[in-house]
Amino acid sequence: SIHGKYGRIKISKILENNDIVNADKYFSEKLISEKNIPDFCKGKLTYVTEKSIDGIVKRKDRKLKVFDFVIINKRKPVFLIETNFYTTSGTKIGINQNEYTDLLSDIAGCNKKHNKDYRFMWVTDGNYWLTSDGESRYNNLKLNYFRRDYELLNYNLLSKKLPLLIKKYLN
Numbered sequence: 001s002i003h004g005k006y007g008r009i010k011i012s013k014i015l016e017n018n019d020i021v022n023a024d025k026y027f028s029e030k031l032i033s034e035k036n037i038p039d040f041c042k043g044k045l046t047y048v049t050e051k052s053i054d055g056i057v058k059r060k061d062r063k064l065k066v067f068d069f070v071i072i073n074k075r076k077p078v079f080l081i082e083t084n085f086y087t088t089s090g091t092k093i094g095i096n097q098n099e100y101t102d103l104l105s106d107i108a109g110c111n112k113k114h115n116k117d118y119r120f121m122w123v124t125d126g127n128y129w130l131t132s133d134g135e136s137r138y139n140n141l142k143l144n145y146f147r148r149d150y151e152l153l154n155y156n157l158l159s160k161k162l163p164l165l166i167k168k169y170l171n
Helices: 006-017 091-114 132-144 155-169
Strands: 046-057 064-073 076-085 119-125
Touching (some): 006 046, 006 119, 076 155
Antiparallel strands (some): 046 064
16 A cells, blocks of 8 residues: 555655665664764765654654654765645644644754754645645745745655755755
8 A cells, every 4th residue: 555655655756866875775773873874875865764863852752753764965864854645634734733843943953952954854745735724734834934945845846946955955
């Protein structure tokens, strides 16, 4: 069944179409720190799936946050990506919205505290965003939280903007 995996499949293809290499097989640990990034990642853009970043925890339970994707550049995690596909409104989108707005703020705090340069991206898509409720939610998120051009995207925007993001932040 593709249900629940669509976003991961779509983003994997977008990353690979932009010469970002899947490095999952080179990671034996779920937790990424700059000390355990393998030599395979040296000198190339890579990504891994379902990994945590040392020092980034969820506010709700203080457990390490597992990201859907982590893009690594020069052996350093740079983009931390979550992806969701919503066909209807419901409690799940509200839960994710709260967690991701908190993460956005917490990652900015982590960057200042630990001299890091992580960037959080929420890549979301689906029919929900075409409804009046979805459009209202999106506008609120862009106006009040996700203000940078890379922080809240759909799959099409990610595909279009990724080459520019690579040029701007990863070279």
